[in-house]
Amino acid sequence: MPRKGMRNIFFKSSSPSPTSSPSRSIPPSSPSRTFSESLMDENFEIAESLITKWDSDTSSYAKITSLFHEDRHEAKQYLNSVRDLQSAMHHLITQSAASDKLVRGQNLLQMAMHRLEKEFYQLLSINRAYLDPESVSVSSSRSSVARSSVSDLEDDESEDEFGVAGNSISEVERVSATAVADLKAIADCMISSGYGKECVKIYKIIRKSIIDEALYNLGHERLSLSQAQKMDWEVMELKIKNWLNAVKVAVKTLFYGERILCDRVFSASASIRESCFDEISKEAAIRLFGFPEIVAKCKKSPEKMFRTLDMYEAISSLWPEIETIFSDESTLAVRSQAVTSLIKLGEAVRTTLTDFETAIQKESSKTASPGGGVHPLTRYVMNYISFLSDYSGVLADIVADWPLTVQAPLPESYFGSPESDDSPITVRMAWLILVLLCKLDGKAEHHKDVALSYLFLANNLQYVVVKVRTSNLKLLLGDDWVPKHEAKVKQYAANYERMGWSKVFASLPEDPTAEISPEQARDCFKKFNAAFDEAYRKQSTWVVSDPKLRDEIKISVAKKLGPAYQDFYEKNRAGLRKLVGSEVFVRFAPDDLGNYLSDLFFGTGVAGSVSSSSSASHSRGRHRG
Numbered sequence: 023m024p025r026k027g028m029r030n031i032f033f034k035s036s037s038p039s040p041t042s043s044p045s046r047s048i049p050p051s052s053p054s055r056t057f058s059e060s061l062m063d064e065n066f067e068i069a070e071s072l073i074t075k076w077d078s079d080t081s082s083y084a085k086i087t088s089l090f091h092e093d094r095h096e097a098k099q100y101l102n103s104v105r106d107l108q109s110a111m112h113h114l115i116t117q118s119a120a121s122d123k124l125v126r127g128q129n130l131l132q133m134a135m136h137r138l139e140k141e142f143y144q145l146l147s148i149n150r151a152y153l154d155p156e157s158v159s160v161s162s163s164r165s166s167v168a169r170s171s172v173s174d175l176e177d178d179e180s181e182d183e184f185g186v187a188g189n190s191i192s193e194v195e196r197v198s199a200t201a202v203a204d205l206k207a208i209a210d211c212m213i214s215s216g217y218g219k220e221c222v223k224i225y226k227i228i229r230k231s232i233i234d235e236a237l238y239n240l241g242h243e244r245l246s247l248s249q250a251q252k253m254d255w256e257v258m259e260l261k262i263k264n265w266l267n268a269v270k271v272a273v274k275t276l277f278y279g280e281r282i283l284c285d286r287v288f289s290a291s292a293s294i295r296e297s298c299f300d301e302i303s304k305e306a307a308i309r310l311f312g313f314p315e316i317v318a319k320c321k322k323s324p325e326k327m328f329r330t331l332d333m334y335e336a337i338s339s340l341w342p343e344i345e346t347i348f349s350d351e352s353t354l355a356v357r358s359q360a361v362t363s364l365i366k367l368g369e370a371v372r373t374t375l376t377d378f379e380t381a382i383q384k385e386s387s388k389t390a391s392p393g394g395g396v397h398p399l400t401r402y403v404m405n406y407i408s409f410l411s412d413y414s415g416v417l418a419d420i421v422a423d424w425p426l427t428v429q430a431p432l433p434e435s436y437f438g439s440p441e442s443d444d445s446p447i448t449v450r451m452a453w454l455i456l457v458l459l460c461k462l463d464g465k466a467e468h469h470k471d472v473a474l475s476y477l478f479l480a481n482n483l484q485y486v487v488v489k490v491r492t493s494n495l496k497l498l499l500g501d502d503w504v505p506k507h508e509a510k511v512k513q514y515a516a517n518y519e520r521m522g523w524s525k526v527f528a529s530l531p532e533d534p535t536a537e538i539s540p541e542q543a544r545d546c547f548k549k550f551n552a553a554f555d556e557a558y559r560k561q562s563t564w565v566v567s568d569p570k571l572r573d574e575i576k577i578s579v580a581k582k583l584g585p586a587y588q589d590f591y592e593k594n595r596a597g598l599r600k601l602v603g604s605e606v607f608v609r610f611a612p613d614d615l616g617n618y619l620s621d622l623f624f625g626t627g628v629a630g631s632v633s634s635s636s637s638a639s640h641s642r643g644r645h646r647g
Contacts, residue, residue, distance in 0.1 A: 066110045069103035073134045088144050090204050101211050104134045135217045142208045146228045149201040155279025205287045213290050230302045240268035250316050262329045265313050273340045281347050300352035311360040318366035327374045331413045334367040368420045382457050390468040393565035393625040394478035396485045403458045404489040411494035418447040448498050473522030480514035484571045525553040534590035543594035547607040565625035572623045588612035
């Protein structure tokens with residue numbers, strides 16, 4: 023043991039190191055030189071014995087056995103012997119560059135490197151399952167103590183310490199940490215011996231295949247632009263879904279784990295680990311991050327917008343990790359591809375938004391919405407915009423430097439707080455809604471009945487308001503937007519009421535309780551019957567789909583019509599009995615009106631006179647009364 027300590031001290035002082043000071047030359051006649059030479063010879067012989075023992079060309083045992091798997095303690099001795107051999111050869115060079123022993127040492131070193139190449143390959147192959155990126159990335163955060171205890175194949179005592187520390191981690195993590203330590207020890211030895219190129223070549227072949235296989239298993243395959251352009255959207259959407267899953271796993275686990283593994287195994291050389299990770303991951307990463315660019319170049323349509331936004335959001339959210347993992351100059355192309363895809367996706371979103379706006383403006387159907395109900399265009403546009411609002415963060419980034427250019431300023435009523443500092447995304451959403459509402463104004467003209475056109479506007483604006491109130495649009499448009507437009511809905515409803523029921527209101531005397539003759543009362547009842555019959559006939563097929571708005575309109579009409587008719591009915595019903603056939607003129611009891619009104623706005627009625635359904639409704643009204 024003392025000799026071992028002296029040898030370590032000797033080699034520490036004589037081994038070339040960038041931080042060590044030059045050894046003092048020992049005079050030829052010095053006794054310590056004779057001792058060092060004998061010690062050097064001893065190291066040489068030990069190295070030769072161990073290296074030849076594990077030479078596959080001369081030992082059948084060595085051919086079928088792994089040094090690091092069979093005996094890690096001897097593996098440690100093997101690496102130490104190689105380092106001692108290097109030191110001995112370095113000393114021999116200073117004595118005689120043509121020494122036979124130096125030639126022998128060079129042959130031994132080549133033999134050792136050949137063995138270590140094989141061990142390196144076997145470690146990577148046998149431990150492939152334990153060196154998957156997920157295991158490596160997990161062990162990086164949970165087993166740093168265990169890894170440090172086995173790094174560089176330290177003494178058995180340290181390995182015992184690893185066993186204790188290993189109790190707190192899984193078996194997979196323990197084996198992974200051990201394999202990484204062994205790979206690093208071999209890599210350090212080969213690099214210091216000038217055989218780093220051979221070591222790296224093996225590593226690149228095996229690890230690159232793992233990344234390619236992992237991406238394939240995640241459902242991401244090579245795809246050209248021509249293939250993408252010929253693909254049905256259903257197939258493309260499936261590929262996008264696979265990509266969205268693959269890119270998260272690839273960045274957070276696959277590339278992250280490979281970065282950690284590469285940095286650990288080749289920690290001895292910054293240039294080697296940089297070039298190694300570059301060659302292993304760059305091609306796959308560029309292909310992965312290039313997929314969104316291909317999709318963005320395909321034909322655009324509104325239904326593709328959300329998948330485009332999903333991809334943009336995925337790259338944006340992963341950008342900090344991408345920038346960290348691919349931080350080296352050699353992987354600049356990967357970062358550039360990710361940025362290019364973001365730019366192309368953003369351009370695709372802008373183009374689609376422009377096309378969407380144009381499609382609203384050019385929608386040319388002339389068919390009136392049945393019963394003045396919610397128009398299909400309103401449903402489609404508002405559903406689309408409300409879904410867009412779920413991507414407000416991403417859209418805000420995309421439209422930040424894309425100002426809205428219109429011929430005239432937006433009306434203040436279309437903003438919650440019409441300030442000059444409204445965000446671009448707020449302006450954009452408000453503009454799309456305004457384009458829709460302007461289009462609906464034109465659609466209202468397709469209804470020949472003025473009252474119905476107002477009901478149509480009330481229905482559609484109510485639908486817009488509800489969509490805004492129940493989605494992220496409310497946050498984008500501001501707190502005042504909904505109340506302002508609810509007031510406009512009420513205005514449309516009031517206009518409908520005025521135009522749809524004005525003849526009915528006008529058929530009654532201005533003062534329902536005023537004294538009039540039975541003949542005058544009879545004429546008023548006849549006018550009322552005709553006016554109410556006409557209003558009910560027309561409106562029996564009209565629709566108010568929103569329950570709240572439907573009830574508000576019915577209540578408003580009932581409050582105005584019911585009391586006036588009841589006053590008139592009670593004042594003049596008795597007087598009419600003096601006239602022959604008075605029962606024919608008084609067709610409605612006051613309670614009947616409410617029953618008839620309650621049947622309206624479901625769109626289930628049949629256009630016809632009240633008399634066609636008078637008997638059933640009247641009977642129902644009496645029963646309710």
